[in-house]
Amino acid sequence: MLVYVERNELYYDLENLIAIFVQKSQLSFLTDERAFEEAVLRGEEGLKLLQTPKQFTAIFFKEGDAVDNFQIALSGEASLTPEMKRAIKKRLYQFLESHYTPKSKWGILVGIRPVKIVHELLDRGLTPEAIRKQLSDDYLIQNEKIELMMAIAARERPHLFPVDSDKLSLYICIPFCPTRCLYCSFPSNDVRKKGGLMTPYVAKLIEEIRATANYVADSGKTVDCIYIGGGTPTALNAMQLSQLLRAVSESFDLTKVIEFTVEAGRPDTVDLEKLLIMKQFGVDRVCVNPQTMNDATLVKIGRLHKASAINEMMELVRQVGFKVVNMDLIMGLPDEAVTDAVRTVEAILTMAPENVTLHTLAVKRASRLNEHLEAVELAHDDDVANMMAMADQMLRTSGLTPYYMYRQKKMIGHLENVGYAAAGCESLYNMRIMEERHTIIALGAGAVSKICHPDENRFERVANFKGVEDYLNRFDEILAKKAHAFSELTMQTK
Numbered sequence: 268m269l270v271y272v273e274r275n276e277l278y279y280d281l282e283n284l285i286a287i288f289v290q291k292s293q294l295s296f297l298t299d300e301r302a303f304e305e306a307v308l309r310g311e312e313g314l315k316l317l318q319t320p321k322q323f324t325a326i327f328f329k330e331g332d333a334v335d336n337f338q339i340a341l342s343g344e345a346s347l348t349p350e351m352k353r354a355i356k357k358r359l360y361q362f363l364e365s366h367y368t369p370k371s372k373w374g375i376l377v378g379i380r381p382v383k384i385v386h387e388l389l390d391r392g393l394t395p396e397a398i399r400k401q402l403s404d405d406y407l408i409q410n411e412k413i414e415l416m417m418a419i420a421a422r423e424r425p426h427l428f429p430v431d432s433d434k435l436s437l438y439i440c441i442p443f444c445p446t447r448c449l450y451c452s453f454p455s456n457d458v459r460k461k462g463g464l465m466t467p468y469v470a471k472l473i474e475e476i477r478a479t480a481n482y483v484a485d486s487g488k489t490v491d492c493i494y495i496g497g498g499t500p501t502a503l504n505a506m507q508l509s510q511l512l513r514a515v516s517e518s519f520d521l522t523k524v525i526e527f528t529v530e531a532g533r534p535d536t537v538d539l540e541k542l543l544i545m546k547q548f549g550v551d552r553v554c555v556n557p558q559t560m561n562d563a564t565l566v567k568i569g570r571l572h573k574a575s576a577i578n579e580m581m582e583l584v585r586q587v588g589f590k591v592v593n594m595d596l597i598m599g600l601p602d603e604a605v606t607d608a609v610r611t612v613e614a615i616l617t618m619a620p621e622n623v624t625l626h627t628l629a630v631k632r633a634s635r636l637n638e639h640l641e642a643v644e645l646a647h648d649d650d651v652a653n654m655m656a657m658a659d660q661m662l663r664t665s666g667l668t669p670y671y672m673y674r675q676k677k678m679i680g681h682l683e684n685v686g687y688a689a690a691g692c693e694s695l696y697n698m699r700i701m702e703e704r705h706t707i708i709a710l711g712a713g714a715v716s717k718i719c720h721p722d723e724n725r726f727e728r729v730a731n732f733k734g735v736e737d738y739l740n741r742f743d744e745i746l747a748k749k750a751h752a753f754s755e756l757t758m759q760t761k
């Protein structure tokens with residue numbers, strides 16, 4: 268289908284909304300109105316979207332004719348209110364629904380944090396029933412997804428509210444991995460090429476940790492949650508890991524920290540020595556991320572280990588003894604069928620993780636997968652939906668139920684990522700990062716702090732440089748930005 272849509276403030280939303288009905292590969296967005304008109308006159312199917320300050324118009328063309336259309340009157344103001352944007356999207360959704368079948372159960376919602384809406388409505392005093400009705404009427408979300416959102420919001424609320432502005436989370440990024448996974452879009456560095464930067468990186472990161480600890484102390488706030496991610500933090504050697512964790516434990520009062528996570532994502536980076544170092548410095552939550560337990564797929568996604576290495580690593584993790592283990596899985600990896608996904612879930616459940624995060628494969632722009640799409644057989648939308656449904660059932664039967672979720676751009680089947688946890692084993696950090704009510708101070712290359720201003724109902728992003736080289740060379744600029752962010756946080760306290 269051809270689409271002519273003038274570039275405006277709704278462009279991105281409209282593009283995503285249309286993709287719910289027609290696969291992106293079969294969509295062409297034209298910016299030349301004349302070329303569009305000539306093509307539809309030749310018989311191509313087309314959708315024309317026009318917007319003036321006073322009116323939004325959609326016209327659908329088929330076999331050379333304009334066969335359907337609608338108009339919505341606008342206020343005449345220069346920019347659209349959120350209500351007006353929603354009205355346009357809803358009307359366009361219903362219009363497209365009369366010509367195509369939607370491939371998503373999320374209605375007009377294309378944002379990545381659906382549960383935030385539920386929290387906002389609960390804050391405004393709406394009853395659960397009124398919220399369900401609003402999600403159905405205003406966003407056209409189907410019941411299955413509404414119930415997922417409601418259940419997650421109910422489970423998150425005691426952990427997130429009332430917001431305690433005196434508490435901060437700390438995120439520390441280690442942007443190195445042993446190889447680059449096929450689907451990865453993070454600015455992570457391959458140890459085989461950039462491993463030489465790890466020692467200077469850890470040294471600078473320790474400087475940032477110590478400086479941040481001083482800012483935290485001056486602000487009068489307390490760090491109560493620490494998450495070391497990446498990348499793969501355990502790509503550091505034992506000495507570097509030990510130096511890093513020692514700096515954290517010397518800089519912050521770990522007796523006030525209620526959750527301390529390290530992503531030990533890949534078994535080829537982990538040994539008993541590193542796990543004992545993590546335990547020694549107070550880490551209580553570890554992420555072991557197989558993504559799949561299928562050896563053939565592990566090769567295809569660029570992993571250097573077999574599935575059996577996950578079992579061996581989990582034996583070590585259990586032997587050392589951490590409170591919670593999370594395992595990440597991806598549904599819809601290349602050439603995997605529903606039976607492969609079921610086998611993977613069965614295999615990880617034998618290791619009894621307290622958390623499992625089920626991801627749907629997303630084809631990210633910056634990934635190798637996106638560059639080599641023609642060489643890969645992606646799973647069909649319906650198969651991935653089946654994988655998610657079967658995995659959901661198996662996890663629930665094992666006592667793991669949804670506690671946080673998010674969506675991403677370009678996910679197969681317009682699905683979602685869902686974190687499951689046994690009762691009492693929810694990750695505070697995961698809930699805080701998703702719902703954006705809490706300040707997270709991020710350290711390291713590519714890390715983005717989120718400074719919340721609860722009185723003004725907004726948060727500010729403060730980004731460090733993405734590249735490790737920039738992080739090392741322009742470190743003073745990073746510290747200056749952090750100092751400024753903390754001066755605002757300190758004002759909140761006073």
Ligand code: SF4
Pocket residue numbers: 443444446447448450451452453455497498499532533
């Ligand atoms: S382990 Fe994670 S960060 Fe590292 S390459 Fe794979 S997806 Fe990217």
